[in-house]
Amino acid sequence: MGRLAAASLVGTAIEFFDFFVYGTAAALVLGPLFFPTFSPLAGTLAAFGTFAVGFVARPLGSALFGHIGDRYGRRPVMFASLVLTGCATVAVGCVPSYATLGITAPLLLLVLRFLQGLGLGGEWGGAVLLTAEHAPEGRRALWASFPQIGPPVGFLLANGVMLALSAGLSDAQFREWGWRVPFWAAGLLAAGGLLLRSSLAETPQFERLAAEGRRAGAPLAEVARDHWRLVLLTAGALAVGYAVFYTVSTWALAYGTEQLGIDRTVMLVCVMGAVAISGVVTPFVAILGDRHGRRPLCLAGCAASALWMFPMVGLLHTGRPVLMFLGFTGALLAFITMFAVVAAYLPELYEPRVRCTGAAVGYNLAGVLGGALTPIVATAVSSGGTGAPWGVAAYLTVVALVSLGCFALLPETKPAARTESPEGVPA
Known part of the structure; x- marks a missing residue:
C-alpha cells in the first residue's frame, strides 16, 4: 500500500503541477503576452478563458480514460494520462507570444x-x-487520500518555481522567458512519474471483474442510463471545493496583484502557505472519514465554506499578508474537510464495473461548475469597484449552499455503516 500510495501521490502531483502552473501563468503574465490588444481587465478575463478550457476538457478526458479504466484496467490510465498531460505542458512553454505569431498564439494555447x-x-x-x-475497508479513506495530497504538492511545486523565478529575475526577463521554465520542467517530471509507475499491479477488483466476464461494454452509456442522477449530485456537491480552491489559488493572485497592487511574490507566499497546510492535514482528516463516515465531513466542509467566504474576502481586501494568509487558510481547511474523503467516497458510490467512468465524470464535471467559471465570474464581479469584492463572497456562499444540498441527498458509504447499495441514490 505504501508503494501504491506513493506512486499515486507523485503522479497526481506531477499532473496537477502541469495544470496549476498554467493557472498561475494566466493570473500573472499570459494576458499581456497573448492578448496585448485587450485592456488589462479584458486580457485577464481572456487568459482565464483559456484556463477554463482545461476544465471543460476534463469531463471528456474522464469519459475517454474512464472507458479505458473500466474496460482494460486502472493501470493503463495512469500511464496514458501522464504522457498526454506532460507533452501538452511542455508544448505550452514553447508557444511564441502574440507579438510573434499573432492570433495563432492564443489559439495554440487553447488547443494545448x-x-x-x-x-x-x-x-x-x-x-x-x-x-x-x-486498500482495506477500514483504512480506505486514509489510503485513498494520498492522491488528494497530489494537488497541493503540485501547486506548491508550480508556484515555488514561479516564486523563485519571479524573485530572481527582472520583470522583463520573467515575462520574456522565465515563466516558460516550469512548463519545460514538466517533461522531466513526467518521465520520473512514468518510471515510478512502471511496476504497479492492477487492482484485485478489476482483475476479478475481468476473470468473471463482468466488465462494462459501454461504461459511459451505462453511467448515463443508470447513474445520471448520482453523477449530477456528485458534480453539484463537489463544485464548492473547486470554487473555493481556485478562488484562492488563481483569482486571488490576479486580484491582489492587479487591483490591490500587492507584489506577486507576497501573494504567492500567502497562497502557498495556506495550500501547504491543507496538504499536511489531508491524511488526518481522512482518518476521521474512516472513523465517522464520509458524508458528515463533506457536510461540515460545505457549511464551513458558506460561513467563511465573507470573512475571507474581507481579509483579502486588507492587503495585509498575515490577514490574507489567515483568510486563505480558513477557506482551504474547509475545502480539504470535503476533499480529503471524496477519493474514497466517490468510488464507493458506484458499482465496480462503471466506477472509473462514473466517479471520474462526476468529479471532473464539478471542475467545470466550480473551477472553470469561478475565476471568470469573480474577476468580472470584482472589477471596477473600490471596496471589498463582496459579490465574490456572495457567489461563493451560494455555491457552498447548493453543494450542501447535494451532499444532503447522497448516502453514507462507510463500509460499517452502509445500509443501502453502494451505487447509492434511488432514481
Whole structure:
C-alpha cells in the first residue's frame, strides 16, 4: 500500500503541477503576452478563458480514460494520462507570444490547454481507484487520500518555481522567458512519474471483474442510463471545493496583484502557505472519514465554506499578508474537510464495473461548475469597484449552499455503516 500510495501521490502531483502552473501563468503574465490588444481587465478575463478550457476538457478526458479504466484496467490510465498531460505542458512553454505569431498564439494555447485538461481528466480516476481498490475497508479513506495530497504538492511545486523565478529575475526577463521554465520542467517530471509507475499491479477488483466476464461494454452509456442522477449530485456537491480552491489559488493572485497592487511574490507566499497546510492535514482528516463516515465531513466542509467566504474576502481586501494568509487558510481547511474523503467516497458510490467512468465524470464535471467559471465570474464581479469584492463572497456562499444540498441527498458509504447499495441514490 505504501508503494501504491506513493506512486499515486507523485503522479497526481506531477499532473496537477502541469495544470496549476498554467493557472498561475494566466493570473500573472499570459494576458499581456497573448492578448496585448485587450485592456488589462479584458486580457485577464481572456487568459482565464483559456484556463477554463482545461476544465471543460476534463469531463471528456474522464469519459475517454474512464472507458479505458473500466474496460482494460486502472493501470493503463495512469500511464496514458501522464504522457498526454506532460507533452501538452511542455508544448505550452514553447508557444511564441502574440507579438510573434499573432492570433495563432492564443489559439495554440487553447488547443494545448484542452489537451492538458483531457489528460488530467483521466488521471484522477486511475490514481484514486488504484489505491482505493487495493486498500482495506477500514483504512480506505486514509489510503485513498494520498492522491488528494497530489494537488497541493503540485501547486506548491508550480508556484515555488514561479516564486523563485519571479524573485530572481527582472520583470522583463520573467515575462520574456522565465515563466516558460516550469512548463519545460514538466517533461522531466513526467518521465520520473512514468518510471515510478512502471511496476504497479492492477487492482484485485478489476482483475476479478475481468476473470468473471463482468466488465462494462459501454461504461459511459451505462453511467448515463443508470447513474445520471448520482453523477449530477456528485458534480453539484463537489463544485464548492473547486470554487473555493481556485478562488484562492488563481483569482486571488490576479486580484491582489492587479487591483490591490500587492507584489506577486507576497501573494504567492500567502497562497502557498495556506495550500501547504491543507496538504499536511489531508491524511488526518481522512482518518476521521474512516472513523465517522464520509458524508458528515463533506457536510461540515460545505457549511464551513458558506460561513467563511465573507470573512475571507474581507481579509483579502486588507492587503495585509498575515490577514490574507489567515483568510486563505480558513477557506482551504474547509475545502480539504470535503476533499480529503471524496477519493474514497466517490468510488464507493458506484458499482465496480462503471466506477472509473462514473466517479471520474462526476468529479471532473464539478471542475467545470466550480473551477472553470469561478475565476471568470469573480474577476468580472470584482472589477471596477473600490471596496471589498463582496459579490465574490456572495457567489461563493451560494455555491457552498447548493453543494450542501447535494451532499444532503447522497448516502453514507462507510463500509460499517452502509445500509443501502453502494451505487447509492434511488432514481
